[in-house]
Amino acid sequence: LQGNSKLQITGGKVYDPANGVNGEVREVCVCDGRIVAEVEGGRTIDAQGMVVFPGGVDVHTHVAGAALNFARAMIPEDHRRNVPFVRTPVRRGGIGGATPTTYVTGYLYAGLGYTTVNEAAVPILSAKHTHEELRDTPIVDKACCVLMANNEILLDLIEAGELERARHVAAWNIWAAKAYGVKAVNPGGVAAWKWGKDAKGLYEPVPGYGKVTPAKIISALARIVDELGLPHPLHLHCNHLGAPGNFTTTLETMKLLEGNRAHLAHLQYHAYGGDDWATMRSESARIAEEFNAHPNLTTDAGAVLFGNTVTITADGPWQHLLYELTGRKWGNLDVENETGCGIVPYVYKEKNLVNAVQWAVGLELLLLIKDPWRIFLTTDHPNGAAFWRYPEIIQLLMDAAFRREQLKKLAPRALKRIVLPELDREYTLSEIAVITSAGPARALGLAQKGHLGVGADADVAVYNDSKDVAQTFAHPRYVLKGGEVVIEEGEIRKTVEGKGLLVRPSYEEKIEEFIRPLFQQYYTMSFDNYPVEMERIEHPDVRPCKQPTP
Amino acid sequence: MSKTILRLREPPHVPLEAECLSPDVIAPLGHDEVRALPVVLGKRQYRLEDFFEVEGAGGEELEVHGDAGRVKWMGRGMTRGGIRVTGNAGMHLGASMKGGAIEVSGNVSDWIGAEMTGGLIRIHGSAGGQIGAAYRGSLSGMNGGTILIDGSAGIEIGMRMKRGIIAVRGAVRDFAGLQMKGGTIVLMGGAEFRTGAWMIRGTIVSLTPLQLMPTFSYACTYNPTFLNLYAKQLQRLGFSIPHKAQEGAYQRFTGDTSVPGKGEILVWQPQTAGPDPWGADGGPLAERGDALGGEPDPPPLFPAIG
Numbered sequence: 013l014q015g016n017s018k019l020q021i022t023g024g025k026v027y028d029p030a031n032g033v034n035g036e037v038r039e040v041c042v043c044d045g046r047i048v049a050e051v052e053g054g055r056t057i058d059a060q061g062m063v064v065f066p067g068g069v070d071v072h073t074h075v076a077g078a079a080l081n082f083a084r085a086m087i088p089e090d091h092r093r094n095v096p097f098v099r100t101p102v103r104r105g106g107i108g109g110a111t112p113t114t115y116v117t118g119y120l121y122a123g124l125g126y127t128t129v130n131e132a133a134v135p136i137l138s139a140k141h142t143h144e145e146l147r148d149t150p151i152v153d154k155a156c157c158v159l160m161a162n163n164e165i166l167l168d169l170i171e172a173g174e175l176e177r178a179r180h181v182a183a184w185n186i187w188a189a190k191a192y193g194v195k196a197v198n199p200g201g202v203a204a205w206k207w208g209k210d211a212k213g214l215y216e217p218v219p220g221y222g223k224v225t226p227a228k229i230i231s232a233l234a235r236i237v238d239e240l241g242l243p244h245p246l247h248l249h250c251n252h253l254g255a256p257g258n259f260t261t262t263l264e265t266m267k268l269l270e271g272n273r274a275h276l277a278h279l280q281y282h283a284y285g286g287d288d289w290a291t292m293r294s295e296s297a298r299i300a301e302e303f304n305a306h307p308n309l310t311t312d313a314g315a316v317l318f319g320n321t322v323t324i325t326a327d328g329p330w331q332h333l334l335y336e337l338t339g340r341k342w343g344n345l346d347v348e349n350e351t352g353c354g355i356v357p358y359v360y361k362e363k364n365l366v367n368a369v370q371w372a373v374g375l376e377l378l379l380l381i382k383d384p385w386r387i388f389l390t391t392d393h394p395n396g397a398a399f400w401r402y403p404e405i406i407q408l409l410m411d412a413a414f415r416r417e418q419l420k421k422l423a424p425r426a427l428k429r430i431v432l433p434e435l436d437r438e439y440t441l442s443e444i445a446v447i448t449s450a451g452p453a454r455a456l457g458l459a460q461k462g463h464l465g466v467g468a469d470a471d472v473a474v475y476n477d478s479k480d481v482a483q484t485f486a487h488p489r490y491v492l493k494g495g496e497v498v499i500e501e502g503e504i505r506k507t508v509e510g511k512g513l514l515v516r517p518s519y520e521e522k523i524e525e526f527i528r529p530l531f532q533q534y535y536t537m538s539f540d541n542y543p544v545e546m547e548r549i550e551h552p553d554v555r556p557c558k559q560p561t562p
Numbered sequence: 563m564s565k566t567i568l569r570l571r572e573p574p575h576v577p578l579e580a581e582c583l584s585p586d587v588i589a590p591l592g593h594d595e596v597r598a599l600p601v602v603l604g605k606r607q608y609r610l611e612d613f614f615e616v617e618g619a620g621g622e623e624l625e626v627h628g629d630a631g632r633v634k635w636m637g638r639g640m641t642r643g644g645i646r647v648t649g650n651a652g653m654h655l656g657a658s659m660k661g662g663a664i665e666v667s668g669n670v671s672d673w674i675g676a677e678m679t680g681g682l683i684r685i686h687g688s689a690g691g692q693i694g695a696a697y698r699g700s701l702s703g704m705n706g707g708t709i710l711i712d713g714s715a716g717i718e719i720g721m722r723m724k725r726g727i728i729a730v731r732g733a734v735r736d737f738a739g740l741q742m743k744g745g746t747i748v749l750m751g752g753a754e755f756r757t758g759a760w761m762i763r764g765t766i767v768s769l770t771p772l773q774l775m776p777t778f779s780y781a782c783t784y785n786p787t788f789l790n791l792y793a794k795q796l797q798r799l800g801f802s803i804p805h806k807a808q809e810g811a812y813q814r815f816t817g818d819t820s821v822p823g824k825g826e827i828l829v830w831q832p833q834t835a836g837p838d839p840w841g842a843d844g845g846p847l848a849e850r851g852d853a854l855g856g857e858p859d860p861p862p863l864f865p866a867i868g
Contacts, residue, residue, distance in 0.1 A: 089699035340701075 017495060018043050018054025024064040024474060027445040030454070030463035034442045040064055042470040045495040049466050057497075059474050062489055065445050066462050067127030067471030071452035072247070072277050072312045073393040074324055075117045076131050076145035076156075078138040079353040082343050083324050083394070084111045087357050090320065103504050110321045110357075110394045118150035118507070120400045122498050125473025125488040128453070128461050128513075131156040132195055132247060132277060133326050135347040136163075137537065139189035139544045146512065147550040151493050153469075155456065155513040157247045158189040159326055161196030161229050162203040164349040165530055170232050171224045179236045181527060183519035186242075188543035190514045192456075192555070193244035194237050195277075197326040198251050199229035202352045210329035212252045214264050226251050227268055234272035240517040241558030243457025245273030245310070253278075253330050256286040259295035266306050275455055278314020278392035279303070280374035286429075289337075292366055293429035294373045300380035303387075310455040311381070312390040315374030315405050317397035318360045318367065324395065328352035349534050360397075368426035370396075375408055375415070379435045384446040385454065402448070403485035409439040410481050444485075457555070458513070470495035512549035517557050565621035566596055568614040570628030570649070577652060578603050578613060581635035585622050585643025585662060593619035626651075631671060637664050640681070653690070656683045659707065672716065673697075678726070679706045684799075688713030691735065694728050695721035702743055704728075710799055720747045723764065727792070729801050739766045742825060746792065748803060761818050761825030767792075769803065769830045778817035778827060785811050786828065809833055 019042040025035045041051040074080055084091075087110065094109035097116050106113035112120055121129060129149075134142045134156045146154040160166055160182060169178040182194065200211035200218035207219040214227040234246040250265045252258040262282040276282070285295035303309060325331060328344060331354020335342035343355035360367040374396065381387040389406070393399035408415050412435075419433055427433060439447075453462020460469045474490040476483075491499035496508050531539040546552060566588050582588070582599040591599075596619050597611035610616065614626075622643035626636065631650035641660045650668040656675045663682040672690035675683045676697055689711045695718055696703035703723040714732030721740040729748035736754045739747050742761040749757075752770040759775060767789070785807045793805040804810060810832040817823055 087699055089697065089701070092697065092699075 018051045019057065019470075019492070019495060019497070020051055020054065021057045021059050021064055021472065021474060021490075024059025024062045025477060026064045026464060027442050028064075028066060028450075028464040029442050029446045030066070030450040031465045033464070035063070040464055040472060042472075042492065042495045045470055047464050047466055047468045047470050055497075057474070057490055059490075061477055062474050063441060063477045064464070065125060065473045065475065066449045066453075066464050066468070067473050067491070067493065068121075068125050068448045069128040069130075069452040069456065069458070069462050070121070070126055070390060070393075070399065071130050071275070071388045071455055072132045072314070072390045073129050073399055074131065074133060074395075075112075075129060075393070076114065076149060076154075077134055077142035078347075079133070079324050079326070079345060079355065080111055081141070081145070082345060082353070083322050083355045084113070086341055086343050086355055087111065087322055090322070090357070093320075100504075102507055104507075108398075108400065110398050111324075112398075112400075114145050114148035115150060118152055118510070119504055122151040122491055122493065122504070123488070123502075124400060124402060124485065125475065125491050125499075126152060126399075126448075127469075127471035127473075127491070127493050127510075128153045128155070128456075128458065130154075130192070130244075130452075130456060133197060133249075134158050134189060134191060134195070135326075135351045135353075136185055136189045136542070137347050137350055137535075139191070140548060143190060143512070143544055143548045147548070149510070150507045151498055151510055153461075153471075153511040153513055153553075155192035155244075155458075156189075157193040157195035157244070158186060158191035159195050159197055159351045160185060161199035161233060162201070162326075162351050164203065164534070165527065167200075167203060167218070167221060167224050167229065170228055171221050173223075175232055175235070177523070177526065178232060179239055180519040180523040182233070182236045183240055183517040184523050184527065186240075187516050187519070190512070190544040190546070190549050190552075192513050192515055193242055193247050194233060195247045195249070196230060196233050197249040197351065198226075198253060198330070199233070199248075200224065200226040201251055201330075202326055202328050205328040205332075205352055206346065212255075212261065214251060214261060214268065227264075230265065230268055231272075234269055234274050238272050242515055242517060243555055243557065244455065245275050247275045247277055249277045249325070249327065250282045253281045253325070253327055254284075254334070255330075256284050256288055256292040259283050259285055259299055262299055263302050266302050266309060269309065270306070271308070273308050274310075276303075276309060276311040278390065278395070279311040279377050279387070280314040280316065280370065280396065281392070283373050283377060284369065289366055292369055294369055294376060294431055296373045296376035296380055297431055300377055304382055307386075310386045310388070310451075311377075312388040312392075312452070313374045313378050313405075314390055314392035315378065315396050316360050316367070316370040317391065317401050317404055318362050318371060319397065319401075320357075320359050321394050321397055322355065322357045324353070324355050326351045326353050328354045330354065331356050334358070348536065362421045363423050365423060365426050365429070368422040369429050371422075372426075372430035372432040375405075376430065376432050376435065378405075378409055378439075378447070379432075379437045384439075384443045385451045387447065388452040388455065389444075389447045400486075403482045406439075406444055406448075406485050407482040410441075410444065412436050412438050509550055511551040511553040513553050513555055514549065515555050515557055564618055565623040565625065566619055567617040567625045568610075568627065569617070570614055570626070570630055570633070573629045574603060574613065574632050576604055577632045577634050579634050580610070580613075581638040582610065583624060583626065583633070583636040583645065584638060584640040585624055585645065586640050588624055589620055589622055589643060591620055595619070629668075631669065637662070640664075650687070656681070659683070669713065675704055675707065675709045675728075677702075678704045678709075681707045682799075683707070683709045685709075685711045685713070688732060689715040689719075689730075691716030691718050692721060693719040693730075694723050694726065695719070696723075696741075704745065708799070710801060714751065720745065720764075723747075727796075729796060729799075731801070739764065739825070742766070748792075748796065748801070750801070750803070758825055758827050759818055760821050760823065762821055762823040764825050766825070766827045767803065767812070767830070768827065772827065772829055774815055774827065775818065777820040778815040779819065781814040781816050781826075783811050783813045783831065786814075789828075804830060804832070 106116035669687035
């Protein structure tokens, strides 16, 4: 796992924004899987004419678990469209596309220069399944966030005002799922979906409860995560995703989160104005302005690219709406007392007004949010586009002229609904290194990731220093994972295994006495079979929590 | 004009995947190159000559002789030229083809002409299921072209088809025109159950009475003008369908209302001696038994499904 080889990369321009290195030609030395100050002997990679980045970190993606597997099964037509990965001596077989198979997910991420991913939505009930798939996702290190904002045991505790106990339950849940963070999806809305309803207003009671509102759930979870000292803040998919006029909900949510840390997932889907689909418009300027003023928040773009994909989310009510809008296939999963899930294959079309607005909003947020350390490159894979299309977004961010070319493909009336044509900002290589690696690593609280300082994990991506940005970032010359050369000249050379990143927040052991009877009463699974055993995690790396601040 | 003739040495025991057997692939090749074309048996790749005697090379026309019932994917995606099979042909024949013609003297298997967009497939024997259909998961099946079958056919023919014509002389099995979105299916020898289930648009013409699902409703009895054009076109291809008012008329049923869909099933009602079955004496709704073929004990129009 941790390479014991020595290696140095010489002559490349190094972009290591976490350490203030901006395109200086300097050596990067590797020994025993970590970056070191200097190294004697070993292989030398001549990186003249190339740029050296810390390995990419994806803060929000969906690459493993029951929902993803359901999506894979639902779209055989996508598998047929895509070229299969044929087995070779160093590589297993599989298929790419919107929902690549587990092994191919690892190869494709590494093939972009990404070395760490965060699977953003794991029900505790299917955490075992998720970890089994993550185990089969090679090369990259894996973290995952466990879904809690519609967990009925937790909602009952919030209803009763027992936040202290809720904290212990949440901590127990995290450890039971062997998770790294806490995810909240449409707080209260997925619970409401079980009644055929949704929770759009932050301050209206969730169906089935008297006092629980989405706002209470969000505040309680954000506080719990901070009190537990988790390295990654509450990972929040806000209420009212995808709907025209939802920006007001997002603004309210930002205000609500004052005083706590939070990561707002796929902000693109939460920045729309207008009253209905016909009048939908971008409100990214308002969202960015408010976001800029909230240093306690980070976010990721959730950008959309035109083309075929499949949408997967725990947000069941939204997916039912999307199914009704598209008439396409629809999958719905109900995860007992915890969450739900919906799956709808989707095509984003340039000439579709709504899709054009979505495409623009993702880029606008990336350009309007001033601090690249707080917004990260994602497509909410596979919802906005598959992750292997990130280089296309990088090109759009770095090249305003190219952006203007692409704008010509939109319907003219779409241009009145967006602000993208007015934005001239162009990302620098250093800023790209921030939004793809240094920033998300920091937001995840992974001190050993996202930089090339001494002691960091030797996860390194080396690209050609070329004007053709999309080509450059799609085809790294070299990728190192834990000091091992995994990609060389576009070929997979070695498939190392990745680590499983998790946390063990502290909780009172006797909280199990509270959960067990509830569990035995309401779940179909036996309580003792519920927690994920440590043996299931491949190369576990238990990251420290800060001292709890009760 | 040169052509390539292939003679199957002996039928393979397991399916042989031979998508190289297409005029697009073979036309520019010399004899040795044709012999070396890759085919896949199980998980192993072989040369074409391991299974076929190869005569000639190149040309827009390809002849295949022998029982190629286990040879899959012939004519896949072809755009031009012709394939003439003397014998049987295997699954996926002419799948995704865009142009050209395929003729088979014997029987063929499932999925022929699946997702094709143009060209002609003519089968003198019988065919399996999913003719001109959409592959699993796809939104639409054949989107143009013509498939003519002299014998019978299996289940789900024309499943999710969008354009084009499928005509079958013999009987077809369940679910003809399943989830059909457009195009035309001509059934000359009847069909089993659930014809047109979930159809959204498109036309199914039947020259014999059909057991219709309860989600189809009777609209009228008439002689659609467009069928004159179809009849002429099919006549040229050797399939004659009645269309003249003096010979009879079509009962039009619309559905599938469970989707809800705007498809139509046209059931031929030949002119019979005696009282006009769709005349002034109450029309076909009142005479459904008669309308369905005038047999002494006609099948019920809305049978118990299954």
